[in-house]
Amino acid sequence: MSIFHFTDFFDQFTGQTEDKVHHISVELIFPNPNQPRRVFDRTSIDELCLSIRQYGILQPLLVRRMEDGFELIAGERRLKAAKQAGLQEVPVIIKEFNERDVAVVSLIENVQRSDLSYWEEARAMEILIREHGMTQEMIADRVGKSQSTIANKLRLLRLSESVRKQLIYHKLSERHARALLRLQDEEIQLNLLSEIIEHNLNVQETEKLVEKALLSYQKKEMQQKREAKVGFTKDLRVFFNTINKAIDSMKQAGVMARAEKTDHDDYIKYSIIIPKSGKSRNVSRET
Structure with missing residues (x-):
């Protein structure tokens, strides 16, 4: 420099x-x-x-x-x-x-x-x-x-105008502002600002508060991902059941069809085999 x-x-x-x-x-x-x-x-x-x-x-x-x-x-x-x-x-x-x-x-x-x-x-x-x-x-x-x-x-x-106005009005330091930058959500930033102002928190106390909020947010985000994964798995089961019901319907109609499922790293492969003129035709569906 x-x-x-x-x-x-x-x-x-x-x-x-x-x-x-x-x-x-x-x-x-x-x-x-x-x-x-x-x-x-x-x-x-x-x-x-x-x-x-x-x-x-x-x-x-x-x-x-x-x-x-x-x-x-x-x-x-x-x-x-x-x-x-x-x-x-x-x-x-x-x-x-x-x-x-x-x-x-x-x-x-x-x-x-x-x-x-x-x-x-x-x-x-x-x-x-x-x-x-x-x-x-x-x-x-x-x-x-x-x-x-x-x-x-x-x-x-990067901080929103609302956050900036609060920081300026209450004469909070640059280090207070930098601590809030770790949070991506404006609503969370404003909520923490209210707590910082109400309790007159110094920089060290503010950083601890932000760290606590981050851990809480990450925990909530992980829970939401788990719930989304469960929901996705449930949706797949519904889809698989639909395929199985379709196979059952064909069998009841005299068509000796069958389904084969193969798991891969990033997808699941369903093969539906339908006999035709004494032979089999392999129709693949990938999800």
Whole structure:
């Protein structure tokens, strides 16, 4: 796994180690529609606002030029706090990034600052793969994480929207979510979630609860298979009886027919032998 540095990523696209800082109106800067972060903590914005009033903005925002202004690439918290502090202009560095570069930079900035929830990270990574053609390995290299970490994040998106909402609302951890992934049935997941929330279970307790549910589910599944096998065997007996009755009917009609059954590994072979003009004809039926 490579060690990633945020500034090195910018230099990769510009070929520069220094960038000119511009001061532009906050009214000309528009939010990034692909910003992976959906929720901004009000307290942290207030604290940043106080810092900006006292010291100013220490790190310029990153933007790219658009037809009607500038699109924010990195620094949405700083922009919100600057507006709250009453600043009319903010320092920015203007970059010529395409859509994919913008998506990657937005994700990297938030991941490195630990600003994203695990759901926001997973959604952002999914967008990079689905809309920008990146692989898990490419994302791992960009954000400085292992490929297995990226894969585990993406697996979280297999959980249904109902399960996700409960996890988010009750602020349950990523490990809680991963534990629930072991269960395939959404109804069982939601039932266990209710128990986890009601009893305020930690991760270890949640994993034990999931293990117990899995064993119960597997036991029930085995019982259903046994019952299905019994039902199938019963159906076969009905079919065999039908054949035997048909043979009996032919004998009663003066036709000396007979049936022979042969068991094979994956099927049963029935041969019905009916004499014709003093000879026998072999008619086979396989089930």
